[in-house]
Amino acid sequence: MVNSQSWIPHEVDVERPNPARMYDYYLGGAHNFAADRELAEQALAVRPALARSARLNRRFLNRVVRYSSELGINQFLDLGSGIPTAGNVHHIAQQRDPTARIAYVDNESVAVAHSTELLAGNDYATITKADLKDVETVLSAPGIAGLLDFDQPIALLTVAVMHFIPDSEAPWEIFQRYHSALMPGSLLALSHCTVEGLAPEWTKVAELYKSSTTPVYPRDKAELERFFTGLQLVKPGIVDAIDWHPDEGEQETERSGFYAAVARV
């Protein structure tokens, strides 16, 4: 118990749409409830390309994990891991190195319960229920401090999660605080939704999320640069997720609505 608020647990409210389960629905999953599907369908009605965006964001995650593995990094801290939909980090990473260590963090009870079941028997993957904003709590949690070796490089993944934190809570500072816990050679990956240069429907989608448990705060490229102050960005810098190290033959032309960037510590 670090702060007084955590003394009293939050209630589980499956009646309210949850972005993690909506995301699963976009990805064709059935790990979701009626309320999630209802809001997801509303969003899809406004912007049918949303499902594609989710898939492209997922592809970015996939590529970043592979990129990290290729650099020899075999530790992953996935903040806001959500519903463990197909192609999750530990699967990709452990395909290459069965001893790769993956610590998932999420604050949503259902996602955590689901992940707990799924990871049962996997000695190298944990799920921790925590709010990624409580950096100290996260870093000192047994599932993280007891699994990852912070003296070795770690790939920190904040994929489609920072846009749930409002400016008032300075997500860039949170990002930087994780940065300061990492050894040289580590990576920090970010994907973040945006409406910059996109059709007005995207803004409407963001509006829709306000009725979910977690509103969305899309950010411009300039705003995202703040996250990487003092960090060396891996080429090509902050780009749409489709343009970040696309696989051969997969080059897309239509933007995903996610900015993606990776920095090297």
Next chain:
Amino acid sequence: MGRGSGVIKFRSPVKDNPATDDGGGPSTHGFADTWAATIWPTGFVSMSLRETQLHLLNTTQRLVAALTDPTQTAQLGRSVGEELVDAHFTNPEALELSLSLIASRLLKDFAPQLRHINNAELRSRLGLLLGAIAAGFSTALRDVTFSEQEQIRRAGLLARETTERDLRGSEARFRAVFAGAAIGIAIADISGNILHFNPAMEQILGDSSEAHLFSSVAQFVDLDDAPELWSQYQRLVNGEQEQVQSEKRYVRPDGSVVWADMVISLVRDDNGHPRYLVVLVEDVSERRRLQTTLHHQALHDPLTGLPNRTLFFDRLRRLCNQHDSTKRIGLCYLDLDRFKAVNDSLGHHVGDKLLVELAERLARCTADAGHIVARMGGDEFVVLVEDCEGTRQLKLLAEQLLEALAAPFEIADHQLTVSASIGLVEHQAAGADPAELLKAADITLYWAKSEGNGGWALHESERRGRQVARYELSAAMPRALAHGEFLVEYQPLVRLRDSVTIGTEALVRWNHPVLGRLGPQHFIDLAEETGQIVPLGRWVFEQSCAQAALWSAEFGAQAPFVSINLAVRQLRDPGIVAELISIAQAYDVAPQQLQLELTESEIMGPSDEALERLRTLADAGFVIAIDDFGTGYSNLAYLRRLPVQALKLASSFVTGLQQDPNGDRVGEEIMKTLIHLSHILGLHVTAEGIETDEQARQLRDLGCDNGQGWLFAKPGPPETITEMLRPKT
């Protein structure tokens, strides 16, 4: 992460051998690549395009096998459909595109492998295959959906259980705190109805039967008539205020009193609407008792238990701050006579006991009237009479107090008879200065003592004013001397025979910064009392010598002598003779040029030593004169024994010369006789206070040697004399 198992299942490894046409030949690759390119964008796959191509290569081989072997068609077809789902191609569009591609391309692309089967048969098998794929896909999708729904439901339940367990834990902690807290806690709905309260609350409010315990928060607030608290409570309930805090006094059902520090806090629901009230009550009775004790200790004398100086001043100050001009207050300031003797002879132990008993008697004596008796320190006590009816009441009270002390005190085998003196002050209350009042009482006590012990004195402001003035003047004198506030003026002494100025009298003045110029009558007595006359007299003597030297230098033998007043107090100083002589020498003034005046009363009664010093001064050449002769015993015979050479007649004789409308010449006769006798004794006679020509003429006719007075000149700066002496040109 795959569905269910979390792993993507590859049915069998693909033997990618382009050399053989029945396996992964060029047609197989071509078909698989096209297939992958077609469905990959529709999928939710975690596989890359390349992985998808490899994956579909295997599937494509199965398709061909399904057409080749009619016994396997349905089974392999189903497995292909399942495989699509397993590879996350769960989008119905993926099935649609796949079926359409297989229907249009499969027979054509694999015509060489299928050439041994006739067309009709192939078409039939293809139809069967497509149906099997759709069925396999649907079944797998349904299974996956069921499975995932099952999983998410289970996760939901698990999460809820976890949360509920946490909540139970939280509630258990809360219960433990609630039950075990030393602070009384009550929870009420927003209407103020109390829903729960903890044991501490019961304990503090002293009620074990719920029937009696407060049922409403309003009762907590309403027990005192505190309108401000009540309105704060209303604001709290309306959600305009978050907290109400107050220290309150509760009477328990058994009648005992408890002081409680009470805080009522507002608890809001998720939407910010007021929902509950939480009342916290802390028993602060002990703390309060301690505070009260400390407060009492701070305001009371530990020995006698009477109010102390601080409390007395508090009360007095409050009385003085009121505006009712009809209210008067009285102070009886009482001090034991010779209390020090009790302490010194019988010890402080007895002295303290005496004070305690004295305090008791004083308190008893004033209790009925409700006056406050305070111990001001030592053996000083003061009775404060509020609403004083006048000095009569105070005098009566003083008599009563003295009477109360009259009976002997029995202390430790001693019978002590004591007396006390009392100073009384009576004053209008409004606007009085407490410190001044007490000072007045103190001074009046001093008067009472000086008039004899065991009595009282009533303060009179004029008497006080005089004393204050004298006190302040004497206190200021040393500083005034150092700051040059004194100055010397000279008045001529004129030889009546020829009106020549033969001498001057040095007269000291005080240029007081506040009171203005003061004559010697205002401060010389004071200076004699305080002993300041010694340094002041020395200073005047020095000034006179300096002036005498100036005149001597300018006028030589015609220079006037300087007559200087000498106080008998100065003569008591053994060093006076040497001092005067050395000062005169220092200014190079012959003693004959200096006349020392002593008043008649002073010169008649000095000690032998003083007289001896006077003789020595006369022997040294100083002229000794009797000042103000005729105001005392005027014992001429005694003068013979004194080293006196001159006599100054008091101005009353001069006034007496004229004061005679009926031709009565008694005054003139007395004067004549005095002058005559003086001459017989060899004394020069100077008449003081000559104001008219007539007086001067009379005195000259009577043989008086010299005259002094306003007729000739008022005392003035030495320059005036100098001018007078200078030959007129």
